[in-house]
Amino acid sequence: MSAPTTTRLADALRVLAVDAVEAAKSGHPGAPMGMAEMATVLWTRHLRHDPAAPAWADRDRFVLSNGHASMLIYGLLHLSGYELPLDELKRFRQLHSKTAGHPEVGITPGVETTTGPLGQGLANAVGMALAEKLLAAEFNRPGHTVVDHRTWVFHGDGCLMEGISHEACSLAGTLRLSKLVALYDDNGISIDGHVDGWFTDDTPARFRAYGWNVIGPIDGHDAAALDAAMTAARAQGDAADGKPTLIVCKTTIGKGAPNKAGGHDVHGAPLGAAEVAAMRQALDWPWGPFEIPDELRAAWDQRERGAATHADWTARFAAYRAEHPQLAAEFERRMAGVLPAGHAERTAEAVARLAASAGTVATRKASQLALDALAPGLPELFGGSADLTGSNLTNFKGCVVAGRDRPGNHLSWGVREFGMAAALNGMALHGGFIPYGGTFLTFSDYSRNAVRMAALMKQRVIHVFTHDSIGLGEDGPTHQSVEHVPSLRLIPNLDVWRPADTAETAVAWASAIARHDGPSALALSRQNLPPLAGAERAADIARGGYVLADAEGARAVIIGTGSELHLALQAQAALAAEGIPVRVVSMPSSSVFDRQDAAYVDAVLPPELPAVAVEAAHPDFWRKYVGRRGAVVGIASFGESAPAPTLYQYFGITAERVAEAVRGLLG
Numbered sequence: 001m002s003a004p005t006t007t008r009l010a011d012a013l014r015v016l017a018v019d020a021v022e023a024a025k026s027g028h029p030g031a032p033m034g035m036a037e038m039a040t041v042l043w044t045r046h047l048r049h050d051p052a053a054p055a056w057a058d059r060d061r062f063v064l065s066n067g068h069a070s071m072l073i074y075g076l077l078h079l080s081g082y083e084l085p086l087d088e089l090k091r092f093r094q095l096h097s098k099t100a101g102h103p104e105v106g107i108t109p110g111v112e113t114t115t116g117p118l119g120q121g122l123a124n125a126v127g128m129a130l131a132e133k134l135l136a137a138e139f140n141r142p143g144h145t146v147v148d149h150r151t152w153v154f155h156g157d158g159c160l161m162e163g164i165s166h167e168a169c170s171l172a173g174t175l176r177l178s179k180l181v182a183l184y185d186d187n188g189i190s191i192d193g194h195v196d197g198w199f200t201d202d203t204p205a206r207f208r209a210y211g212w213n214v215i216g217p218i219d220g221h222d223a224a225a226l227d228a229a230m231t232a233a234r235a236q237g238d239a240a241d242g243k244p245t246l247i248v249c250k251t252t253i254g255k256g257a258p259n260k261a262g263g264h265d266v267h268g269a270p271l272g273a274a275e276v277a278a279m280r281q282a283l284d285w286p287w288g289p290f291e292i293p294d295e296l297r298a299a300w301d302q303r304e305r306g307a308a309t310h311a312d313w314t315a316r317f318a319a320y321r322a323e324h325p326q327l328a329a330e331f332e333r334r335m336a337g338v339l340p341a342g343h344a345e346r347t348a349e350a351v352a353r354l355a356a357s358a359g360t361v362a363t364r365k366a367s368q369l370a371l372d373a374l375a376p377g378l379p380e381l382f383g384g385s386a387d388l389t390g391s392n393l394t395n396f397k398g399c400v401v402a403g404r405d406r407p408g409n410h411l412s413w414g415v416r417e418f419g420m421a422a423a424l425n426g427m428a429l430h431g432g433f434i435p436y437g438g439t440f441l442t443f444s445d446y447s448r449n450a451v452r453m454a455a456l457m458k459q460r461v462i463h464v465f466t467h468d469s470i471g472l473g474e475d476g477p478t479h480q481s482v483e484h485v486p487s488l489r490l491i492p493n494l495d496v497w498r499p500a501d502t503a504e505t506a507v508a509w510a511s512a513i514a515r516h517d518g519p520s521a522l523a524l525s526r527q528n529l530p531p532l533a534g535a536e537r538a539a540d541i542a543r544g545g546y547v548l549a550d551a552e553g554a555r556a557v558i559i560g561t562g563s564e565l566h567l568a569l570q571a572q573a574a575l576a577a578e579g580i581p582v583r584v585v586s587m588p589s590s591s592v593f594d595r596q597d598a599a600y601v602d603a604v605l606p607p608e609l610p611a612v613a614v615e616a617a618h619p620d621f622w623r624k625y626v627g628r629r630g631a632v633v634g635i636a637s638f639g640e641s642a643p644a645p646t647l648y649q650y651f652g653i654t655a656e657r658v659a660e661a662v663r664g665l666l667g
Helices: 006-024 030-034 036-046 067-080 086-090 120-139 157-161 163-174 203-210 223-238 273-282 294-300 303-323 325-336 343-357 363-377 417-430 441-457 484-489 502-514 535-541 562-577 590-594 598-604 619-626 644-650 655-666
Strands: 061-064 151-156 180-186 213-219 245-250 381-385 410-412 434-440 462-466 495-497 520-524 546-549 556-560 582-586 611-614 631-633
Touching: 006 030, 006 036, 006 067, 006 086, 006 273, 006 294, 030 036, 030 067, 036 067, 036 151, 036 180, 036 223, 061 067, 061 120, 067 086, 067 151, 067 294, 120 151, 120 163, 120 180, 120 325, 120 417, 120 441, 151 157, 157 163, 157 180, 163 203, 163 417, 180 223, 203 213, 203 245, 213 223, 223 245, 303 325, 343 363, 343 502, 343 535, 363 381, 363 462, 363 502, 363 520, 417 434, 417 441, 434 441, 441 462, 441 484, 441 520, 462 502, 484 495, 484 520, 484 619, 495 502, 495 590, 502 520, 502 535, 535 546, 546 562, 556 562, 556 619, 556 655, 562 582, 562 611, 562 655, 590 598, 611 619, 611 655, 619 631, 631 655
Parallel strands: 061 151, 151 180, 180 245, 213 245, 381 410, 381 434, 434 462, 462 520, 495 520, 556 582, 556 611, 611 631
Antiparallel strands: 546 582
């Protein structure tokens, strides 16, 4: 029997997508049907992967940026031999299945990133390609190329309409990420219909202007044309002056559905029984739902080829290890995400040293001091800023600025907050790095969805957000954060730290680096703050909230955070002079505090004591701690342009106001 044609192999993907969407009674069949040939040629002829080892370090990465087409990747994973049985495809979009409505990393073996918010997968891929390039420069040696893989990303019109695609792809061209290959599913359709009413960009010209190599447009259903394009893209990756490649693939959405192909009705709804039957007849597909004939399954099975490719790399890595044992061990450690031996001890010493030597400094400066102390022992730490390095202070002593042809551990991302955050996610997903990036806290609005995706994907990414309140002063309300810290605290699995001094800042960094199951955000001040917590409080600080200053027979609690913690202490002193004993609690991270056991929480915040919280931010968040009996000193309006001390007085964020609130609670 002759080998099945590419079209026949692609048909298997089409029918699986259609059958799963029909079974779920929801989903997006059109894009998987239209991209079936693109996926078939890539996965059967070009993609280096091993279905038995989804985490193999030197595998190619495949990203489906238009994640609504999730049944495409589920079909690919199932047919090529990953641990994704047919029963999981039958449970598409059902509770706790491995085939969620959009691909989710950590849920489905072989899925590299969670996609769905359009454009972010494309930016994740840029981060992955950047990680590969940096690791190759760091670890490859003459005669030993152990880091040499590509990042392939599928995307559609929607991804390119999103602004993040410009941010990420512009940078990819500048950095010449030549092992990045993007295949554009150019079908001319989005949810509202034909895109020529709202999207008429000359996409090839746009990408050429970014500095990309552009191939096409080609017929996205022509296997020979696709194969030639991918071969040319791979050659770019091997060239000394290579560029990232865009392959423009003209496709028909819903290809195979005789009455609905090419229209927007096939984008996001089941075809319906009648059209499914017509499709099977048109494709000459006599088999029932979820049935794939044995000869097609055998032709799709990638396990033998993947095992051979992986084994070849393993042998080459063994030779590398023999000649460069320390480098090999370091590479394995980095890719496993394990911190260096002795890291905890060195970090504890650094925190103690910083706390002991701290003067009155802004916490953004304290953050830089922490980086100065911690970064030399953490080669996986990769930093940067969205054009605000001198303000965010994300650079550190001895850091090397990375560029097009220069490896390093710090990158100027340009004014690309969203692109930076999403690319950092890609670097974390790739492995080998603990990435962090800085911008002003108010611009977290730009990057917020990528921050959310890091939390959803449980990735260790660190966001440095400086200029965290009205305390930045004269720049005014456009740059003054009011609602940002409270809203970031609402993102599940994101640890938000708002430290009050150098000791708390150093512990925040240590905690963020040590955390393996999610991102962290550090909200840091522009203005100088006095030292409040000593090195002996490091363990307490690491619990997210602790008693900073107690008083015998305390009648109330004042909760402070960040730049307002010293106001809580001033209010405590004023009340003590009046014979009113008050406890002061510092809460640099409410999410970390909330994870403590009930006994500790109640010991820090006794339920029977009334509480006042003070923070130069929107007050509503603190109601969860102070309750109906308590009070919050905050700011529920936008800021003003004036020097910081004037603004604190104007908005009533003062020790006097805090003391007054306590008196009011006690009657």
